[in-house]
Amino acid sequence: MEPWGRPDPHLREVVWFAVRCRALTLLLQVLTRFLGCSSPVPYWFSAHLLQEHEPLLRSEGTDDQTRSGDSPLCKPPASHGKGTPGNPVVRLLLSRRAMAPLSRCVLGFFLSYWLLGLVLHCNFLPWT
Structure with missing residues (x-):
């Protein structure tokens, strides 16, 4: 990747993967809290x-x-x-x-x- 040139074409895939992993982690934490604490x-x-x-x-x-x-x-x-x-x-x-x-x-x-x-x-x- 060039510092001032075109961005890496795989950057979009890496960011999309990171967002999906964070959403899955957040969902699992919220579900665990709902099932474990409120029920x-x-x-x-x-x-x-x-x-x-x-x-x-x-x-x-x-x-x-x-x-x-x-x-x-x-x-x-x-x-x-x-x-x-x-x-x-x-x-x-x-x-x-x-x-x-x-x-x-x-x-x-x-x-x-x-x-x-x-x-x-x-x-x-x-x-x-």
């Missing part, structure tokens, strides 16, 4: 999957106790140094070898999404 349905569905298929989240009592509101998610936190932690996610992560495969997939997705978002966002890369 609780993905979180409800993943919580439903974990609650139904993970035996570590089920209470030790009968079904009548669970229906009355005594679920393991509503238990008060355990005392420091005794028993399992009160947070069910921490309890699942500490006993990951005994988890169901579906629970590993759900928690693995959310942990990898969090870690990838943390790394990419801190490096000023396109991530929501």
Whole structure:
């Protein structure tokens, strides 16, 4: 390309490609934000999957106790140094070898999404 002569004929293709890549990135970021932040349905569905298929989240009592509101998610936190932690996610992560495969997939997705978002966002890369 000559500095003061005719422009490169491929410049239009390069600019068009850059505009389309930026539009696609913007669209993906906006869709991810709409689905992840403003809609609780993905979180409800993943919580439903974990609650139904993970035996570590089920209470030790009968079904009548669970229906009355005594679920393991509503238990008060355990005392420091005794028993399992009160947070069910921490309890699942500490006993990951005994988890169901579906629970590993759900928690693995959310942990990898969090870690990838943390790394990419801190490096000023396109991530929501």
